[in-house]
Amino acid sequence: METLIEPLGFAFFQKGLIVATLSGALLGFVGVYIVLRGMSYIGHGLSHAIFGGYAAMQLFAAQLYVLGAGLWGIASAIAITTVARRGRVGADAAIGVITTASFALGVALFSKFGTSGPAFDNALFGSILGITNSQIIWLVVVMAFAGLVVLLRYRELLFTTFDPDVAQASGIKVARVEALLMIVLALSILVTLNVIGVTLVAAMLVIPAVIARMLTDSFGRMLAISTIVGLVCGLVGMYLSYYAGVPSGTMIVLVGAVAFLVVFGITGIRGRERAAGVDEHSGPRATISA
Amino acid sequence: MSQPGLIDLASVSAGYGRTTVLHDVTLSIDASAFTGIVGPSGAGKTTLLRVLLGLIKPSSGTRTTASGLRVAYVPQLETVDWKFPVTVFECVLMARTEHRFWPWPSAQERTAVAAVLERLGIADLADRHIRELSGGQQQRMFLARALLREPQVLLLDEPTSGVDINTRHDVLHLLGDLHADGMGIVLTTHDLNGMATHLPHLVCVNGHIIAEGSPRDVIVPRVLEETFGARLEVLEHLGMPIVVDTSHPMREPI
Incomplete structure (x- = not known):
């Protein structure tokens, strides 16, 4: 009990705990759609792309950081989906170039103008130092937005994730629904970047969703389980990171990985069957058949 | 013309x-x-x-x-991601794209899905995962989804x-x-x-x-x-x- 209460005496830990827990839940929630659409590669690329905008804003216009980096992220997200949708050969390469170039720009900006050392590591692997109240508020706002989008567009999102062609033929504006999802994804990555870290955000999009997939065959339940798993990973990972003295993102991801192994062991063959190929059709999803 | x-x-x-x-x-x-x-x-x-x-x-x-x-569209069975986490009921319900505030089905929608599953002789499979169906049952499920659109x-x-x-x-x-x-x-x-x-x-x-x-x-x-x-x-x-x-x-x- 003592070990749980003691760190709460520090204001920075309180904020970190709130942000880590909420971030885990948000990424677990959004990750279900990303994993089932085979878009985890895009999630990975997007977090790197956003880092460029994040670095530029942090260094030069910190007060506008959410706005600037948010627009940067949404622009990257829409660029990536457009490239991926067109399904041309080389879409993967284009995404790779755009996102890694943006990441490299962020690294360059940080090395040139940033405070050397810790700040850079924190951005990559997550940190709870210097979390402001406004960051918490933004995180809550994005969570509310993501929840509202899923509530109001639940069936469209499900249908377009499962079967985009039939959804389109049934009168759903698939491109619009996908753009909306990419905006939610970009904003979710942006507000969790601080505490999880650029290089680890994609893992938290994937791990809770895959764990949830192993535990259920129902989409609705998968959404709920993945959110709870993400939340618990954030909470437990945060405490462990405090005691182990390692960056928050790394511990949160490690907790997720351990949870994955445990569930993998418990659910046995059935779980393996469920999760096999869960993130199969990554990259461009061109349905070309004559 | x-x-x-x-x-x-x-x-x-x-x-x-x-x-x-x-x-x-x-x-x-x-x-x-x-x-x-x-x-x-x-x-x-x-x-x-x-x-x-x-x-x-x-x-x-x-x-x-x-x-x-x-229009309603029944795709080729081979193009479908059969590992996707939906039950037969959830899959058929997708056809109801009309705007509804809550994600879960209304009583009227439940009745409509049950009726169309009944018509295609797969009413007892409603809660099964789509992967557990035979090829013929999968085809019936998609027909059910298409018919639900009237x-x-x-x-x-x-x-x-x-x-x-x-x-x-x-x-x-x-x-x-x-x-x-x-x-x-x-x-x-x-x-x-x-x-x-x-x-x-x-x-x-x-x-x-x-x-x-x-x-x-x-x-x-x-x-x-x-x-x-x-x-x-x-x-x-x-x-x-x-x-x-x-x-x-x-x-x-x-």
Whole structure:
């Protein structure tokens, strides 16, 4: 009990705990759609792309950081989906170039103008130092937005994730629904970047969703389980990171990985069957058949 | 020009990127349609279906639809992600795309899904995961989802590939019933004897429309050779044409 209460005496830990827990839940929630659409590669690329905008804003216009980096992220997200949708050969390469170039720009900006050392590591692997109240508020706002989008567009999102062609033929504006999802994804990555870290955000999009997939065959339940798993990973990972003295993102991801192994062991063959190929059709999803 | 149909294609060419798969297709689908699109693999059958559905925009020519047109689409079973976490009930319910504030189904929707599952004889499978179904049951589930939309036109891509003979029979019967109720039906098939000859109207396609008409009119050696690029003989059995491939005679076992 003592070990749980003691760190709460520090204001920075309180904020970190709130942000880590909420971030885990948000990424677990959004990750279900990303994993089932085979878009985890895009999630990975997007977090790197956003880092460029994040670095530029942090260094030069910190007060506008959410706005600037948010627009940067949404622009990257829409660029990536457009490239991926067109399904041309080389879409993967284009995404790779755009996102890694943006990441490299962020690294360059940080090395040139940033405070050397810790700040850079924190951005990559997550940190709870210097979390402001406004960051918490933004995180809550994005969570509310993501929840509202899923509530109001639940069936469209499900249908377009499962079967985009039939959804389109049934009168759903698939491109619009996908753009909306990419905006939610970009904003979710942006507000969790601080505490999880650029290089680890994609893992938290994937791990809770895959764990949830192993535990259920129902989409609705998968959404709920993945959110709870993400939340618990954030909470437990945060405490462990405090005691182990390692960056928050790394511990949160490690907790997720351990949870994955445990569930993998418990659910046995059935779980393996469920999760096999869960993130199969990554990259461009061109349905070309004559 | 005859009466406008529910979906009309006028001199439509279409394809993917720079490749044109279909050339100069003119076709009208109305509520009385019960049409099979026939052709070899790569002939543009699915492309034609996708143009009719509006999933591919014509690179030239025009597609016009009746206002307020309701179509339903049954995709090929092979194109579906069967590992996706949905139950049969959840999958069928997707057809209800009308706006509803809450994600969960209304009592009316539950009744409607139950009724359509009952009609297709898979009511007891509602809570199963889609992977646990047989090919025939999967096809029925997609038919249920399509029917829940109460469409004017139902389009199906190879509805009898990958299902057994009994299911093929059932699917044909069901489509016949729906057609009798006034629903337009369009399907693609490469199965001449099992499917095409049982339909009242056929469109033979290979890059363009080669012939259109009743099986008696189009299941003839000249059209078949142009469509399939192979010499096929046509016999008649109980008044139905039967196609025999004579270009590849069966070999004696060695």
